[in-house]
Amino acid sequence: MARKKPQGNTKPVANKPNQKRMSNAERSAYFARREAAKVLRTILQGDARRRAVGSIKSLVYSPSVRNKKATYALVCQTLKYLPIIKDVFDIANVLSSKWKRQEELMYIILYDILFGQEALLAGDAEKILLQRKDMLQAALAKLLVRKKVKHVSDLMTSYKISDLPKPRYARVNTLKMDVESALLEFKKQYEVCQDAMVPDLLIFPPRTDLHDHPLVKSGSVFLQGKASSMVAVALGPKPGWEVIDACAAPGNKTVHLAALMKGKGEIIACELNKERVKRLKDTVKLAGATNVKVKHEDFLNMSSEDPAYSKVQAILLDPSCSGSGTVVDRLDHLLPSYTADSSDVNRLEKLAAFQKKALEHALSFPAVERIVYSTCSINQVENEDVINSVLPLASSYGFELTTVFPQWPRRGHPVFDGSQHLLRTDLIEDKEGFFIALFVRKGVSTPAKHTRDVDNTLRAIQRRKKRRLNSFFLLKTFGLFLQS
Numbered sequence: 001m002a003r004k005k006p007q008g009n010t011k012p013v014a015n016k017p018n019q020k021r022m023s024n025a026e027r028s029a030y031f032a033r034r035e036a037a038k039v040l041r042t043i044l045q046g047d048a049r050r051r052a053v054g055s056i057k058s059l060v061y062s063p064s065v066r067n068k069k070a071t072y073a074l075v076c077q078t079l080k081y082l083p084i085i086k087d088v089f090d091i092a093n094v095l096s097s098k099w100k101r102q103e104e105l106m107y108i109i110l111y112d113i114l115f116g117q118e119a120l121l122a123g124d125a126e127k128i129l130l131q132r133k134d135m136l137q138a139a140l141a142k143l144l145v146r147k148k149v150k151h152v153s154d155l156m157t158s159y160k161i162s163d164l165p166k167p168r169y170a171r172v173n174t175l176k177m178d179v180e181s182a183l184l185e186f187k188k189q190y191e192v193c194q195d196a197m198v199p200d201l202l203i204f205p206p207r208t209d210l211h212d213h214p215l216v217k218s219g220s221v222f223l224q225g226k227a228s229s230m231v232a233v234a235l236g237p238k239p240g241w242e243v244i245d246a247c248a249a250p251g252n253k254t255v256h257l258a259a260l261m262k263g264k265g266e267i268i269a270c271e272l273n274k275e276r277v278k279r280l281k282d283t284v285k286l287a288g289a290t291n292v293k294v295k296h297e298d299f300l301n302m303s304s305e306d307p308a309y310s311k312v313q314a315i316l317l318d319p320s321c322s323g324s325g326t327v328v329d330r331l332d333h334l335l336p337s338y339t340a341d342s343s344d345v346n347r348l349e350k351l352a353a354f355q356k357k358a359l360e361h362a363l364s365f366p367a368v369e370r371i372v373y374s375t376c377s378i379n380q381v382e383n384e385d386v387i388n389s390v391l392p393l394a395s396s397y398g399f400e401l402t403t404v405f406p407q408w409p410r411r412g413h414p415v416f417d418g419s420q421h422l423l424r425t426d427l428i429e430d431k432e433g434f435f436i437a438l439f440v441r442k443g444v445s446t447p448a449k450h451t452r453d454v455d456n457t458l459r460a461i462q463r464r465k466k467r468r469l470n471s472f473f474l475l476k477t478f479g480l481f482l483q484s
Helices: 025-046 056-060 068-092 103-115 124-131 134-147 152-158 179-187 227-233 250-258 274-287 336-341 343-365 384-396 448-483
Strands: 168-172 199-206 242-245 268-271 293-294 314-319 372-377 399-402 436-443
Touching: 025 056, 025 068, 025 103, 056 068, 068 103, 068 134, 068 152, 124 134, 134 227, 152 384, 168 227, 179 199, 179 384, 199 399, 227 250, 227 314, 227 372, 227 436, 250 274, 250 293, 274 293, 314 343, 343 372, 343 384, 372 448, 384 399
Parallel strands: 242 268, 242 314, 268 293, 314 372
Antiparallel strands: 168 199, 372 436, 399 436
16 A cells, blocks of 8 residues: 655755755754744734734744744744735745745745845745745845835835834843842843833843843743833732733733732733633743732623622723834734724724723722723824723712823823823834823722722622522412412
8 A cells, every 4th residue: 555645744855865954054944934934824813813812022932932033033024024025926926826825934935035044045945935036036126116216225114114222121020039139140141220110120222132041931030111011010009909900911911910919919810812811821820920810701791790809909901902002012013904004993993992891891890999091002092082981980980090100201192181190102212102091099098998888788789689589489489389
């Protein structure tokens, strides 16, 4: 009987007979391209669904990726040049249906041919494009003419491709080590200083690579931006509190809350997406945040009248948003959806409707004293407009806007009275665009008494329900007795 050929052979083609064996450098580059293609596929599929599984860094630095540094560089650079790469393929029209099914790998190989390390190209897919190199370079030349530019650098400008330098921030996980010890350890290798506003945040020069540092791998330090680190600090939960993180994955803000609470009390971390729940659990485990309870549940389905949440004193709401403020970190401005979203008013309105609904739900929890609403968006419709729309409801529950980080110079857009309490970071000056709003319940000077009152009310409701249920069963039993 003839032996069937194995399907999906992933061995480097240079191992076939009559072909030159790959060098170690070629072999490493071969596998890095394929790992990068898998990550790129996940990113582009998530972008098409408008629901990212994670950032580029979180996907690349997962345990399944071996050559992390090379893979990360390939993914970032391919994404950066992706509009050009797609246009070159469209003009050249060199891909068969077989290779179109592996388009992410072809994108990465074409990046290396036109802009990267052509000398290290080896493999079947690589061979296909190398044989068509002249056609691809001719397509690039046509593209330059079409865009009326002379150089690739000018072409990048026409596609609005940029590479803004940004400091590297790292947050010390005080559940595992103190800031002073982390500073001493990092100063052995790097230029580093402590942030003046977020005490457990450290600042490094741009492009400092800390992903393989032992403190990062052990969960003693988390790579987290400044604006993201400001969110948990703005909420200001106290040790022993009960807190809800309403849209928690990937979990950096969740475990920051746990550190601020010194591991005491309880944080209910909600996440609807199954894949993101796994990422959230991994983050919590890495941080050693034993006071975090992960729930695979929609925050909107958690009843504010449920006695289980009657003592929740703070809610962090960082809902799904357009992500328009994170272009430097995530390269989202290079994804297909970003260009579409810039004029996709319908999608922004849908996001804002969800954000408003989630914030209104957070306001309804009876014992909550503090609520932070945050986004990584620069769009007014997701930020000031959402806050303004819930102000009457917030006031009816006894909440008012309170100034977040008074020393911060950039405030909310002046579109309503009270917008000066809101905080914005600027995409140009701060290299990221975040928005933070803090609601505080007025006159909550005796939270313990307030909680007891809420408990008594909820218990009374439960007693009434129980009495009605008992009456129903008595009547039913009595009816059956008469029938017999």
